[in-house]
Amino acid sequence: MTPEEILPDALLERIRARAAGYDRDNSFFDEDLRDLEDAGYLKLFVPESDGGRGLGLAEVAAVQRRLAGAAPATALGVNMHLVWTGVARVLDNLGDGSLSFVLEEAAAGELFAFAISEAGNDSMLFDSGTVAAPLQDGGYSFTGRKIFTSLSPAWTRLGTFGKDSTARDGDGELVYGFINRETPGHSTVGDWDTLGMRASQSNTTLLEGAVVPPERIFRKLPTAPNQDPLIFAIFACFETLLAAVYTGIAERAFELAVEAVKRRTSAKYGGRSFAQDPDIRWKVADAAMALDAVQAQLGGIARDVDAGTDHGNLWFAKLVGVKLRATETARAVVDTAIRVSGGASYFRGAELERLYRDVLAGIFHPSNDESAHNTVANAWLGPLER
Numbered sequence: 001m002t003p004e005e006i007l008p009d010a011l012l013e014r015i016r017a018r019a020a021g022y023d024r025d026n027s028f029f030d031e032d033l034r035d036l037e038d039a040g041y042l043k044l045f046v047p048e049s050d051g052g053r054g055l056g057l058a059e060v061a062a063v064q065r066r067l068a069g070a071a072p073a074t075a076l077g078v079n080m081h082l083v084w085t086g087v088a089r090v091l092d093n094l095g096d097g098s099l100s101f102v103l104e105e106a107a108a109g110e111l112f113a114f115a116i117s118e119a120g121n122d123s124m125l126f127d128s129g130t131v132a133a134p135l136q137d138g139g140y141s142f143t144g145r146k147i148f149t150s151l152s153p154a155w156t157r158l159g160t161f162g163k164d165s166t167a168r169d170g171d172g173e174l175v176y177g178f179i180n181r182e183t184p185g186h187s188t189v190g191d192w193d194t195l196g197m198r199a200s201q202s203n204t205t206l207l208e209g210a211v212v213p214p215e216r217i218f219r220k221l222p223t224a225p226n227q228d229p230l231i232f233a234i235f236a237c238f239e240t241l242l243a244a245v246y247t248g249i250a251e252r253a254f255e256l257a258v259e260a261v262k263r264r265t266s267a268k269y270g271g272r273s274f275a276q277d278p279d280i281r282w283k284v285a286d287a288a289m290a291l292d293a294v295q296a297q298l299g300g301i302a303r304d305v306d307a308g309t310d311h312g313n314l315w316f317a318k319l320v321g322v323k324l325r326a327t328e329t330a331r332a333v334v335d336t337a338i339r340v341s342g343g344a345s346y347f348r349g350a351e352l353e354r355l356y357r358d359v360l361a362g363i364f365h366p367s368n369d370e371s372a373h374n375t376v377a378n379a380w381l382g383p384l385e386r
């Protein structure tokens with residue numbers, strides 16, 4: 001299916017029309033979510049035999065670009081659900097059915113959020129300040145503070161992890177599970193009042209003894225970088241789909257820039273449009289070339305994940321690389337779009353003004369600049385000597 005078939009123009013324009021209001025009111029994208037659900041968007045990775053679209057990562061990344069161009073925060077929020085369902089799909093493709101229940105529940109209409117980030121935990125997936133306390137029946141209770149939980153008002157399943165410090169002879173292990181919304185022991189702190197991406201409502205989540213039964217504990221891993229397929233699947237889906245969101249923002253900014261340049265007139269050039277100004281032409285061309293590169297890189301990586309291509313120990317370098325390239329390119333393209341569009345884009349309510357704020361969020365998501373360079377340097381040069 002093409003992105004246009006999944007997200008037809010009429011639906012996309014309805015979503016686009018709401019984005020400024022959600023941003024202004026700092027409100028969650030309830031209506032968008034209902035429309036997307038009706039369009040089968042929450043089942044993109046669900047097999048067709050279960051009523052889903054049965055798409056791969058490349059196709060989902062392409063349609064996420066389209067959605068992000070209309071409503072960046074909606075696309076970023078939905079991304080978290082797509083990441084978990086994508087992870088389940090990648091694992092299934094690797095012959096690992098440990099998350100098949102995620103696809104089954106997504107087919108039944110459940111909405112998955114991603115409660116991984118913690119304040120001060122820059123080890124990300126390889127350590128946790130959240131306590132996962134083992135229970136007698138094999139389940140765990142989770143206590144901790146997860147920051148930036150997108151979809152906070154709407155999720156029905158919360159994928160999270162914490163550390164059981166008593167496991168592995170005191171070395172500890174990281175325990176992954178899904179919390180059901182109706183389970184007690186979790187709450188949302190209404191602290192989401194940010195510069196951009198406001199409709200994602202990525203509030204802090206407090207876990208206060210939230211119990212996950214044994215059948216929903218899906219991984220126990222050591223507290224160190226490791227080659228478990230789950231880690232690969234999370235990196236593959238998270239970095240690629242995030243790159244898609246920011247590429248979509250850049251594509252929309254570029255489109256607005258081209259329109260503005262053709263519309264604005266220059267007294268210096270006798271009333272002709274800025275499209276005749278060589279300096280502006282150079283800037284637009286530069287942005288177009290930057291976009292070409294990132295579109296090709298993103299498409300290639302996503303297709304390689306779908307095809308199961310073996311990039312060996314370069315896989316993580318490639319995945320963090322596409323996220324960094326996409327988010328940095330998006331910032332540069334939005335910046336150029338604003339420069340060539342002139343002061344009109346500085347007014348509240350101008351779409352570029354909103355994209356300028358939204359695109360900044362790209363620098364905070366993992367892997368950030370430092371961590372991505374460290375991963376790539378390790379892949380090529382080996383680890384730092386101590």
Ligand SMILES: Cc1cc2nc3c(=O)[nH]c(=O)nc-3n(C[C@H](O)[C@H](O)[C@H](O)COP(=O)(O)OP(=O)(O)OC[C@H]3O[C@@H](n4cnc5c(N)ncnc54)[C@H](O)[C@@H]3O)c2cc1C
Pocket residue numbers: 076080114115116117118119120121122147148149150151197200202361362364365366
């Ligand atoms: C729009 C958006 C949506 C996101 N959605 C999700 C999501 O759905 N799920 C998810 O898991 N992550 C999500 N993230 C989180 C993101 O991936 C990063 O983890 C997050 O941006 C934190 O980045 P940081 O470590 O640079 O922040 P920092 O600024 O270092 O830390 C964030 C907060 O923690 C405090 N803090 C930092 N260090 C400490 C410390 N040592 N002790 C106590 N407090 C400290 C800071 O004061 C700050 O309030 C999202 C991020 C953004 C921008």
